[in-house]
Amino acid sequence: MDLIEIFKPLVFLLIIMGSQVYGCPAECRCYSMTVECGSLSLQEIPAGIPNSTQTVFLQDNAIMQIRQQDVPFLSHLQYLYIQNNSIVTIEPGAFRNQHGLLELALNRNRIHIISNSVFQGLEHLKVLYLSGNQITKLTDFTFCKLQRLQELHLQENSIELMEQQVMAGLSSLALLDLSRNNLHTISQAVLKPLISLQVLRLTENVWRCDCALHWLRTWINEDGQRLLSSVDKKIICTEPPRLAHQSLLNVSTNSLICIPPVVQIDHTEVTARMGDDLRVSCQASGYPQPLVTWRKLVQIRVAPSKVNSRPRNSALFDLGERNIEEQFDSDMGSGMLFLTNITAAHAGKYECEATNPGGTARVMFHLMVNLSNHLSHSHPSAGISQEPLYDMDSMDFNALGMATQTAIAIGISLLALTALLLIAVIYRKHRKRKKAKKEENILYVNDYSDGPTTFAQLEEYRDEMGHEMFVIDRSKTVFATYKDSSVIGSLLGLPLPEQLQDMSTQTVEDEAEPEDADDEEEEEQEPAKEGEDMFMNQGLLFQSQIAYEIHC
Secondary structure, eight states: OHHHHHHHHHHHHHHHHHHHHHOOOTTSEEETTEEEOOSSOOSSOOSOOOTTOOEEEOOSSOOOEEOTTTSSSOTTOOEEEOOSSOOOEEOTTTTTTOTTOOEEEOOSSOOOOOOGGGGTTOTTOOEEEOTTSOOOEEOTTTTTTOTTOOEEEOOSSOOOEEOTTTTTTOTTOOEEEOOSSOOSOOOHHHHTTOTTOOEEEOOSSOEEOSGGGHHHHHHHHTGGGGTOOTTTTOOBEEESGGGTTOBGGGSOGGGOOOEEEEEEESOSEEEEETTOOEEEEEEEEEESOOEEEEEEEEEEEOOHHHHHHSOTTSSBOTTSEEEEEEEOOOEESSEEEEEOSOOGGGOEEEEEEEEETTEEEEEEEEEEEEOOOOOOSSOTTOOOOSSOOOOSSSOOGGGSOHHHHHHHHHHHHHHHHHHHHHHHHHHHHHHHHHHHHHHHTEEEEEEOSSSOOOGGGEEEEEOTTOOEEEEEOTTSOOOOOHHHHHHHHHHHTOOOHHHHHHHHHHHHHHHHOGGGTTTTHHHHHHHHHHHHHHHHHHOSOOOSSEEEEEEO
């Protein structure tokens, strides 16, 4: 006993020294490895929490945010309770050093939006309380960093929408509580990653019993039997009115119907002035009410090598263009596209898309921008111009500058003049070639003796100009007949001697002036025809030194 009394002050001194070494926030109570700071009206997380602390209680205070510097060095922290505060925002990476945290209570706060950046560093977290906040939407991959999470409490929020990949990565999740929210529907894809799920709570939501819940009705009767209690199976319909207050399990399959969306825009093509504001309404109808989204489609030219390296089903076109979607906020029903202080960058094609469980409908809208700065003074509120001047997809000629327009016009004129000159040169060469060919086809028959001739007496040779010549050889004794002579006359078209002399003279003039041969061709044909008739009527009349010219 005496020994204990001796060491008692020493033990007390060590405790005091230990508390001074590790420290403890002045407002809090510290014992063992726990820091108790609850119900102290704190507006921020107090500084000075020992690094060796494993459990921190901060419930029932007025803390409004969690910053990165609030709990930076608590590497041994396992349990953190900050429920019943006024937390609105959590800075990304606020828990990046809490790798050993197992349980985090953020319920009963004013959190409106959460993202996966909030949970960075919590790869060992097993229980997450987010119930009783003001969360309205859960986006894809929000909890993907919580791969060891086993319990997720989201009840008593205002959740209306859960995207299909929101639960991605939660392969260890055993309990999911979504009760008492504003869920109208839930996709089967939401639950697909939850391969370890054992408890699911969906009661007290405003369920819309349509075709989108057909899978849930079937799932409850089959796989859902092991996950839902008798209370959780009571999925009560809120709409449509004809199915209100009925249990989903009691509704027939034929009653779970959807009406595909239909969309329309008053004007599919509009021209706006620079600096104006524009509002375009995309009206969508269907059941359930479609979700309307506006997108701007922008084409970007990329290098051909990059195009060829991508698969055919990628976003790249064969021409090396890609459609980049600039998405605007979505809303229900009548989707409004608001564009303020319009510039040339706003010009282009927009797409309005309406989606519901029954299908998807789209309509295109084309906006062109008038680059003129001269606004109408008589109608200052007018936002539409009747003169389209600029389009992002196809350049309008009127949108170009005066110098550019003049240069283009001169270039087009020069091209047209060059084309006309080229056509004239080609035509001239073709005409000369035709005349030369015609001259080569002239057949000369010379007769230097009296009397009739036959084809047997004709001998062929070429003169110095290369023309084919036929000369009558009288040394060949061939008796001519009327028939032979008539044949020669009919085949060669021989005229009378007086006419032949005139034609011979005319032929010499033609050779001297070949360019006028075409103009006088018709005049040559008529005497030849008259000569043929006279030759046939007067019989075999020939004179010496006669040259016959026949155009083949």
